[in-house]
Amino acid sequence: MSMRQTPLVEIRNLKKYYPITKGLLKRTVNHVKAVDGLDFTIYKGETLGLVGESGCGKSTTGRTILQLLQPTEGEVIYEGKNLVGMKPRELRKLRKNMQMVFQDPYASLDPRLTVGEIIAEPMEIHRLYAGKEKDKRVDELLEVVGLSSYHAKRHPHEFSGGQRQRIGIARALALEPQLIVADEPVSALDVSIQSQVINLLQDLQGQFGLTYLFIAHDLSVVKHISDRIGVMYLGRMVELADKHDLYDTPLHPYTQALLSAVPVPDPLAKRERIVLQGDVPSPANPPQGCTFHPRCQACMEICKTQRPKWTEVDGRYVACHLYE
Amino acid sequence: MSQIDLALQQDESTSEHAYASRSQWKMMVSRFKKNKRAMVGFWMVVFCVTVALLAPWVAPYDPIEQNMQIMLEGPSLSHPFGTDEFGRDILSRIIHGTQISLMTGIVGVLIAVILGVALGTISGYFGGLADTLIMRIMDIFMAFPSFLLALAIVSVLGPGMINVMIAIGIFSVPTFARLSRSSVISIKDKEYIEAVKAMGGSNLHIIIKHVIPNSIAPIIVLSSMRIATAIITAAGLSFLGMGAQPPTPEWGAMLSTGREYLRVAPHVSTMPGLAIMFLVLGFNMLGDGLRDALDPKMKL
Numbered sequence: 346m347s348m349r350q351t352p353l354v355e356i357r358n359l360k361k362y363y364p365i366t367k368g369l370l371k372r373t374v375n376h377v378k379a380v381d382g383l384d385f386t387i388y389k390g391e392t393l394g395l396v397g398e399s400g401c402g403k404s405t406t407g408r409t410i411l412q413l414l415q416p417t418e419g420e421v422i423y424e425g426k427n428l429v430g431m432k433p434r435e436l437r438k439l440r441k442n443m444q445m446v447f448q449d450p451y452a453s454l455d456p457r458l459t460v461g462e463i464i465a466e467p468m469e470i471h472r473l474y475a476g477k478e479k480d481k482r483v484d485e486l487l488e489v490v491g492l493s494s495y496h497a498k499r500h501p502h503e504f505s506g507g508q509r510q511r512i513g514i515a516r517a518l519a520l521e522p523q524l525i526v527a528d529e530p531v532s533a534l535d536v537s538i539q540s541q542v543i544n545l546l547q548d549l550q551g552q553f554g555l556t557y558l559f560i561a562h563d564l565s566v567v568k569h570i571s572d573r574i575g576v577m578y579l580g581r582m583v584e585l586a587d588k589h590d591l592y593d594t595p596l597h598p599y600t601q602a603l604l605s606a607v608p609v610p611d612p613l614a615k616r617e618r619i620v621l622q623g624d625v626p627s628p629a630n631p632p633q634g635c636t637f638h639p640r641c642q643a644c645m646e647i648c649k650t651q652r653p654k655w656t657e658v659d660g661r662y663v664a665c666h667l668y669e
Numbered sequence: 670m671s672q673i674d675l676a677l678q679q680d681e682s683t684s685e686h687a688y689a690s691r692s693q694w695k696m697m698v699s700r701f702k703k704n705k706r707a708m709v710g711f712w713m714v715v716f717c718v719t720v721a722l723l724a725p726w727v728a729p730y731d732p733i734e735q736n737m738q739i740m741l742e743g744p745s746l747s748h749p750f751g752t753d754e755f756g757r758d759i760l761s762r763i764i765h766g767t768q769i770s771l772m773t774g775i776v777g778v779l780i781a782v783i784l785g786v787a788l789g790t791i792s793g794y795f796g797g798l799a800d801t802l803i804m805r806i807m808d809i810f811m812a813f814p815s816f817l818l819a820l821a822i823v824s825v826l827g828p829g830m831i832n833v834m835i836a837i838g839i840f841s842v843p844t845f846a847r848l849s850r851s852s853v854i855s856i857k858d859k860e861y862i863e864a865v866k867a868m869g870g871s872n873l874h875i876i877i878k879h880v881i882p883n884s885i886a887p888i889i890v891l892s893s894m895r896i897a898t899a900i901i902t903a904a905g906l907s908f909l910g911m912g913a914q915p916p917t918p919e920w921g922a923m924l925s926t927g928r929e930y931l932r933v934a935p936h937v938s939t940m941p942g943l944a945i946m947f948l949v950l951g952f953n954m955l956g957d958g959l960r961d962a963l964d965p966k967m968k969l
Contacts, residue, residue, distance in 0.1 A: 411867055440869035453860035457882050466878075467868040513864075520868065 351389045353524060353556050354410065354443075359383040359419035361402075361409045365629060377629045379405040381580035383419070384655055385662070387524065392550065392557040394571030394588070396564060396603070398625055402580040403560045404448075407526040410558065411443055412436060423524075441471050443524040444517035449533050450509035454501040460487075460512050461497030467519045486515040489552075490545060507538035514545065518553070526558045531566060543570055564607045568592060576600045579636045580628055586661035596663045598641045635666065643667060700962040707958020713951030721767040730758035732765040732918040741934040751936040754926065755916075759937065762918035763944045769919050770948060773834050773903040774896040780838025782892055785845025786881065792846070793853030794876060804850070807843040815840050819902050823911045830903075830919070833912045837899045848891055852884035886963045894956035897949040904945050920945050 360383075362376035380402045387393050395403050408414040410421050412428050421428040423443070428436060444467075447453035454463055464483045468474045474482050484494035490511040501509055510530060517525055527546065531539040547570060549555060561567045567574055568588055575585040576599065584597040595601045602619040609616055621640045626632055632639050638648040645666060653664045701707055720727060730748075736756035744751045750759040788807070792800040810818065822836035856862065857880060865875050904921030906912040913919030915926075920941040927938025 408863075413863055413866055437869040437871065440867060443867075445864065445867045447860045447864060449860055453864050455861040455865075455879055455883070457879075466865065466870075470865075470868055470870050470874065516864065516868070 352386045353389045353424070354387040355420075355422040356383055356385050356387075356410060357420040357422065359406070359409060359421065360417045361405050361414060362417040375629050377627075378580045378631060379628060380409060380416075381628075381631070383582055385575060385582060385585055387556060387558055389523070390550075390554055390556055391572040392559050392570055394567035394574040395558060395560045395577060396562060396567050396574060397577035399562060400625060400628070401577045402628070403562075403577055404528050406577070407445070407528050407558060407560050411440075411445055411526055413445070438471075441467070441473075441520040442522050443526065444520060444522040446510070446513050446517050446525060446527040446530045448529040450506050450513055451533075453513050454509060454516075456501055459498055459500055460492075460504075463501070463512060464497070464515050464519055467516060471520060473520070482519070486518055489518065489549070490515045505538075506534050507542060510534060510538075510542050511545065514542075514549070518549065521553065522555070524556045524558065526560070528560045529562065530559075532561065532563065539566065546570065564604065576603065579625060579631055581636060581664065582655070582662075583637065583665065584661070584663045586663075590661055596658065596661070596668060597637075597665045598643050598667075599637050602642075635664075697962050701958055704958045704961055706954050707962065710951050710954025710956075710958055713947060714955050717767055717771060717948050717951060720764055721771050724764050724768050728758075728761035728764040730761040732757065732762045733916040741930055741937065743934065743936055750940045751934065753923070753937050754930060754934075757916075757918075759923075759940050762923060763920065763941055766918045766920045766923065766941065766944065767948070769830065769913060769917065770900050770903065770945070773830060773837065774900040774952075776834045777837030777899040777903070778841060778892050778895045780835065781841030781845050781895065782888060784838065785842045786849045786885075786888060788842065789846035789849030790853050790876060790880060790884070793850035794857055794872070794880060800850075803846065807846050810840070810843045816902060816905060819906060820909070820911065823906055828911045828914060830913050830917070833903050833906050836906070837902055840902075841895050841899065844895065845888065845891065848887055849884055852887055853880055856880065856883050890956055890960040890963060892956075893952055893959055897952035897956070900949055900952070901945065 359380055360378070361380040362378055364373040365375045365377060366372060367374045383406060385393075395406060397403050405414060409416045410428075412421070412431075416429050419429065423439065426439070428439065431439075454460075458466070461480070461483050464486055465479055468479055468482065480497075483497055487494055487496055492508065492511055492515070496504075496508075501512065504512065510533075514530075530546070531542050534542060543566060546557065546559075550557060557570070559567065559570055571588050573586065574588050574591050575582050576591075576597065577583070578599050584591065584595070584600045586596075591600065592604060595604050602621050605617060605619040619642065623640050626636065626639065632649075634650045635641070635648040635653050638644045641648065647666050651666070653666045654669060655662055655664045656669060658668050701711075734757060736752070739748070739752050739756040741754055742748060742752045742756075748758050748760065750763065753759055753762070788803050792803040813821075818840045819833075819836040822839055823832050826832035826835060862875060862879055865879060870878075903912055904919070904924065907919045907921030908925040910922075910925070913922050915922065923941040924938045924945075927934075927941070930937050
């Protein structure tokens with residue numbers, strides 16, 4: 346565990362607020378706190394899974410780390426350089442080290458380009474390869490992701506969802522990145538195809554030494570692929586731990602509830618299902634103190650007033666008053 | 670043996686490729702061909718373009734040569750469309766006029782497309798202050814009745830066909846700007862645009878390579894319809910004496926001079942009128958057909 350602890354990306358106090366404006370003058374009356382203060386590190390070569398309900402800010406986190414969305418506050422330190430507030434020109438150069446695989450394979454490929462053009466585009470932007478060499482590299486990449494070189498001349502609409510996702514992965518690999526942010530890369534695919542794509546991602550990780558930030562809401566998928574898992578709730582991270590620790594002994598009450606929802610493929614198994622009461626509060630108006638307290642089974646007086654600190658407990662992190 | 674194999678393989682892959690990349694285009698062409706009205710419009714336009722290109726050879730007479738002995742003669746075998754007040758052959762004048770009308774229509778709309786798409790794309794893609802500024806200026810233009818606006822622009826620039834083209838271009842800019850803005854907005858947040866941003870593409874690269882190609886379909890349709898409007902407007906301006914100057918054989922100007930002889934020689938203004946109708950109808954039907962063929966769901 347400790348030998349691979351070279352940080353690749355350090356995220357410090359990352360926040361992304363969206364202003365809510367009102368009236369003719371567009372006065373800002375409030376903020377939607379999509380991401381509200383994240384602190385974590387992505388280590389080289391690992392897969393960090395990010396789970397949470399829809400709307401908890403997982404995707405926003407991925408996009409803010411890549412600076413596709415401008416963070417409101419905080420730092421994203423990539424190999425010693427802070428990406429936040431970096432000059433656009435400088436940032437564009439660094440972008441080749443971090444790529445993204447998108448959720449919707451139907452929307453993430455330009456329908457007017459051929460697959461070859463799509464995969465070659467990042468190389469053209471960074472002027473990495475040209476002419477014959479570029480074509481060769483496109484063929485290589487297609488084969489790496491399990492497609493064939495003759496696919497290069499086709500258009501995206503001729504492929505199935507799983508194949509398109511492979512094209513998206515080939516495009517992400519074209520620049521030989523270190524970090525790939527995978528934003529729910531399999532949730533739009535059939536279950537049978539999901540495992541193929543997951544296995545492909547794992548193979549590629551071994552082959553190219555990639556680091557993944559894997560965003561998903563499917564707990565079993567995340568468990569399968571991740572080394573460590575971060576659990577998000579309402580724009581904040583509530584727990585971050587090694588996947589075995591997390592699944593065996595979840596600390597945070599929210600993680601416990603979340604994990605109890607995973608179906609167990611054994612009809613006789615005794616399950617203790619923790620059913621959360623109520624809905625996720627609005628991120629524009631999160632509850633005082635611990636944002637989870639209105640739905641928490643272990644809620645104490647202090648939870649209603651004080652926001653729990655992000656603390657380290659036995660090599661894992663949790664934000665809960667139970668463990669302070 | 671291996672060479673044959675290779676050749677076979679190559680053949681297979683190229684034919685597959687040809688099939689694949691053509692399928693979308695083929696579908697569009699077949700949709701267009703099935704549409705009878707569109708095909709009629711298409712051939713009307715093709716006919717006019719051919720006539721315009723071959724004008725010096727197909728026109729039986731010189732369009733500006735006067736012959737006072739045969740003034741205002743009705744249609745006959747030697748002059749199928751009759752002659753005008755100076756004894757000029759109306760058929761020849763209409764044939765030469767096709768060049769002018771097509772030219773004004775196409776150049777005028779081209780100016781509008783270039784300016785309109787540029788402004789619309791900037792305002793749709795960047796939004797914010799640029800958007801507000803550009804679109805409010807477009808609103809000001811749109812507040813004027815379009816023909817009056819064209820007339821005002823020509824009055825400022827002075828009469829002449831070049832100025833008519835500029836006027837037509839300018840008064841069509843807001844329509845194109847609005848349309849391209851809305852279609853840019855609908856695609857700028859697509860994930861494939863975000864993917865290009867993530868790989869480090871500059872805004873210019875994104876706009877030229879992805880935003881414009883993906884938002885151009887409705888622009889093409891609108892262009893073919895606006896050419897019709899442009900031709901009518903140009904004829905209208907010439908009718909009012911602001912466009913082509915005599916003795917240029919411009920349809921609108923011909924219509925205008927023929928007006929004086931409407932009682933004695935109605936063909937003098939009827940014939941150019943029919944020509945305008947023919948060309949405009951052709952472009953409108955072509956445009957409708959293009960819209961249906963390019964995207965049956967498109968609302969325009």
